[in-house]
Amino acid sequence: MKKLDSIKSINLGVIELSDDLSIEEVTEIFIRINSQGVVLSNADFAMSKISSDELFGGSLIRRIIDYFCHFWERPMDYESIIQNDEFFANSEESKKIKWVIKDNQDVYIPDYTDVLRVAFTYKFKRGKISDLVSLLSGRDFNTRENKESIAKESFEKLKEGVEDFVNEVNFKRFIMIIQSTGIINKSLVRSTNALNFAYALFLSLREKKVDPNLIEKIVRKWVVLSFLTSRYSGSPESRFESDIRRFDKLNPEEYLKQVEEGELSDAFWNNLLVSNLESSSTINPSFSVFIMAQIKNNARGFLSEHIIVKSLVEEKGDIHHIFPKNYLKKNGINNRSMYNQVANYVYTQSEINIRIKDKAPNIYMKEVLDQINKGEAYYGSIGSKDDLKHNLYENAIPEEFVEMDVEDYLNFLDKRRRLMSQYIKDFYFSL
Structure with missing residues (x-):
């Protein structure tokens, strides 16, 4: 009780800011002061600005955003929140986001x-969240004055953007487009910002009444392009603003084509992407796109007759080594980053991997060919040489792999990276 009572005597520091400071200066002070504890961002400042508004419905906007995000993580809290927040419970917005809980x-x-980034980019055609704070404060970027009319208009536009974001039809159609690229769960998402921009683009094209089929095509390709080129890695705000304005002012198909020609040239497919696949990390964006391509194409797991990669990913199946790890280590390749190359990874059934064990490819693949000739199933159930050839294609594995041993490992990696790159290229242009 004494500790609780002592709170009354704690001195709280108060910093008074001059009323002639610009909103940019206030934002910077806000962020610097709070950097000593939990680091706060422009989005935190924007949310504070929204919730403190008493004139233009900021409190309701804040609730829509907070509750929408909260219900994804804890849908079971819906009833208790509705019971305890009478203001929100009596609003139409509470009904508009209820779909999330199911x-x-x-x-x-x-x-x-x-939510803020998408709604702001989509409705304001801007990328910097600090600009949102300025606009909500009524900032006129031309005269550098704060005007109530601008603040009112900005809150109205933001509310429209947020409501479009949480709209069930919009959100589910966007998710269906994303899933149609082969992204079936979050394990394949290597850039949330790529999805954020894609959703802003989706909403913007819908607002412009672009043909739905064309919207699907553009958004699908843009997501994959963004992953492959790490377009929104690091600080994405300037890129967001540049891209959304070009999509808005130019013919969307033409702008996509311009970016493809600049970013996805033959040099990209034949050299840069091959180089990007020289990695030991399974979270490598290029490798993730390769898995997406396999899922999209209903490719089967390595040496599987019926089990597809999609099922293995959904069931959180393991990625295994084509050249077994222990086999490589026993033969002098002890560097972890060498035997764990993504070009040596493949989705396959655990029972197949167990039977491969530590054998060289030219040993276990001879056994696969023997089982085909004898009609006996041991490594999966592939029953013909043509089917085996197709299975190697589905997994971007060179046919000559069946005769390889440790001496061919580096050559194998190079050949497979090039096949993976071609596989991804074919996938991209089929979207």
Whole structure:
């Protein structure tokens, strides 16, 4: 009790800011002061600005965003929140986001920063969240004055953007487009910002009444392009603003084509992507796109007759080594980053991997060919040489792999990276 009572005597520091400071200066002070504890962002400042508004419905906007994001993580809290928040319970917005509590997708689970970024980019055709704070304060960027009319208009536009974001039809159609690229769960998402921009683009094209089939095509290709080129890695705000304005002012198909010609040239497919696949990390974006391509194409797991990669990913199946790890280590390749190359990874059934054990490819693949000749199933159930050839294609594995041993490992990696790159290229242009 004494500790609780002592709170009354704690001195709290108060910093008074001059009323002639610009909103940019206030934002910077806000962020610097709070950097000593939990680091706060422009999105945190924007949410504070929204919730403190008493004139233009900021409190309701804040609730829509907070509750929408909260229900993805804890749908069971819906009833208690509705019972305890009478203001929100009596609003139409509470009904508009109720659908979330029954949804079970895990491809795109947005937080409040994501909602703000998408709604702002889509409605304002800007990328910097600090600009949102300025606009909500009534900032006129031409005269550098704060005007109530601008603040009112900005809150109205933001509310429209947030409501479009949380709209069930919009959100589910967007998720269906994303899933149609082969992204079936969040394990394949290597850039949430890529999804954020894709959703802003989707909403923007819908607002412009672009043909739905064309919207699907553009958004699908843009997501994959963004992953492959790490377009929104690091600080994405300037890129967001540049891209959304070009999509808005130019013919969307033409702008996509311009970016493809600049970013996805022959040099990209034949050299840069091959180089990007020289990695030991399974979270490598290029490798993730390769898995997406396999899922999209209903490719089967390595040496599987019926089990597809999609099922293995959904069941959180393991990625295994084509050249077994222990086999490589026993033969002098002890560097972890060498035997764990993504070009040596493949989705396959655990029972197949167990039977491969530590054998050289030219040993276990001879056994696969023997089983085909004898009609006996041991490594999966592939029953013909043509089917085996197709299975190697589905997994971007060179045919000559069946005769390889440790001496061919580096050559194998190079050949497979090139086949993976071609596989991804074919996938991209089929979207």
